[in-house]
Amino acid sequence: MRTLILFGVLSIAGCASTPLEAIATEQKLAGWKVGSQQDLGRGRGTIVELIPVSESIDKWQQLGTIQFLEGENRTPQVLMEALEASMKTRCPTSTDWQVISEEPHSVIYEWRIHSCTGQDNQTEISRILQGNDGLHRIAYTEKGDTMTPKNREYWMEVLRKAYVAKGDANHPIALTSK
DSSP states (O other): OOOOHHHHHHHHHHTTTSOSEEEEOSOOOTTEEEEEEEEEETTTEEEEEEEETTSBTTBOSEEEEEEEEETOOSOHHHHHHHHHHHHHHHSTTSEEEEEEEEETTEEEEEEEEOSOTTOOOEEEEEEEEEOSSEEEEEEEEEESSSOOHHHHHHHHHHHHHOEEEESOTTSOEESSOO
16 A cells, blocks of 8 residues: 655645645655644745654754745756755855756755854755646755765655655645656
8 A cells, every 4th residue: 555644744734825736755754753844825835844753853863854835936956956056155165965866857966064164964865846836845864974874775765756746645646757
């Protein structure tokens, strides 16, 4: 049986002002909980941050993020480049950025910051997907100098299998390929 856990989480978070278009994945995220969620209002989107049940949102080591940028009409690649420029402005000498894969409606990338003033060392893998109603971002971030290989492998699989769907969790309509 397929589990669309992220679809359900984001649908709940965004039902007040955003269409029921969300990231969906078949992976079960057992051992994770919602650490924070915010509906940014109509035309702006939503963000949900997931953390392991043993951690708090104020003191996390692992963080999953699901973000919907409602009405965002840039391509995933252009948004990724804007995020890269912003990160390199904040941490100019300590940001490593790499594109892992690109498709017409999706990009997977990885960044790492180290020795950046006011920031913990972190590594993130992320995917931006284009939907009908905006852009969607799913990411996994880990604090420390490197990401553990086991976590990286698992989350890369989550990112690769994620897709945008519309409708409810029991009857999703895939907008992007799985």
